[in-house]
Amino acid sequence: MPWPILHEKAALPETLTSKYATTDKPHVRMTKRVINPEAFRNIRFVTASHAHTDHMDPATLRAIRRHNHSTFIAPRAARAIAQERWGDDENAIVFMNDGESQVWGDVRIQAVASAHEAVDRDAAGNCAYLGYVVRLGDFSIYHSGDTVLYEGLLDRLRPFAVDVAVLPINGRAPERRVAGNLNGREAAWLAKEIGAKLVIPCHYEMFEFNTADPQDEFVPECERLGQPYKVLRAGERWSSQ
Numbered sequence: 001m002p003w004p005i006l007h008e009k010a011a012l013p014e015t016l017t018s019k020y021a022t023t024d025k026p027h028v029r030m031t032k033r034v035i036n037p038e039a040f041r042n043i044r045f046v047t048a049s050h051a052h053t054d055h056m057d058p059a060t061l062r063a064i065r066r067h068n069h070s071t072f073i074a075p076r077a078a079r080a081i082a083q084e085r086w087g088d089d090e091n092a093i094v095f096m097n098d099g100e101s102q103v104w105g106d107v108r109i110q111a112v113a114s115a116h117e118a119v120d121r122d123a124a125g126n127c128a129y130l131g132y133v134v135r136l137g138d139f140s141i142y143h144s145g146d147t148v149l150y151e152g153l154l155d156r157l158r159p160f161a162v163d164v165a166v167l168p169i170n171g172r173a174p175e176r177r178v179a180g181n182l183n184g185r186e187a188a189w190l191a192k193e194i195g196a197k198l199v200i201p202c203h204y205e206m207f208e209f210n211t212a213d214p215q216d217e218f219v220p221e222c223e224r225l226g227q228p229y230k231v232l233r234a235g236e237r238w239s240s241q
Contacts, residue, residue: 034235037063049145051078058085077126114147157194165196168203184217
């Protein structure tokens with residue numbers, strides 16, 4: 001049975017570009033939207049790592065929900081925003097926190113804390129930022145969402161025997177005035193340290209002010225470490241077959 005996996009940014013509309021068009025931090029697109037979310041069918045799961053609009057865009061989410069019987073998975077810390085953007089039917093949303101997991105048949109999804117500069121928690125101890133390890137039968141994918149390295153991350157990830165790690169590479173620069181992520185060298189190192197069979201970089205070539213070239217740091221470091229990798233262009237597909 002095929003298990004389609006959607007990275008929301010492939011379908012991200014002009015929400016942020018319009019929002020920031022007249023500000024001193026314009027979000028100028030580097031790539032056009034390559035997928036119309038209205039066209040998606042058979043999407044079983046949609047995961048959101050946190051509540052920032054480029055990871056939880058309401059227009060994208062509502063379009064997917066209209067045409068699919070999907071389960072939306074989001075951080076418990078973002079409950080109110082997730083319900084507003086996906087819809088208020090709680091039966092279609094699963095809220096998770098660091099260390100929790102859910103199982104649907106041969107699919108298991110486990111939440112792992114991410115640090116978008118820090119491992120931030122709400123008053124109830126729920127993590128604001130999550131990554132997810134998705135196990136499809138014997139195959140596992142780790143998507144970190146937005147994160148930097150933090151103490152204990154390796155110990156959390158190594159037991160999962162990750163086949164594919166999807167990691168950000170846009171790094172951190174104070175002048176951007178946004179929370180930072182792994183840079184290319186760090187992403188390559190993290191993939192190597194957790195034993196990922198393949199690493200795919202993400203979070204680049206979306207907005208001009210917050211990007212990185214995978215050829216500058218990521219690719220050379222992967223090759224130096226002997227870490228298998230695949231750089232995808234917007235709209236490109238990768239298959240394990």
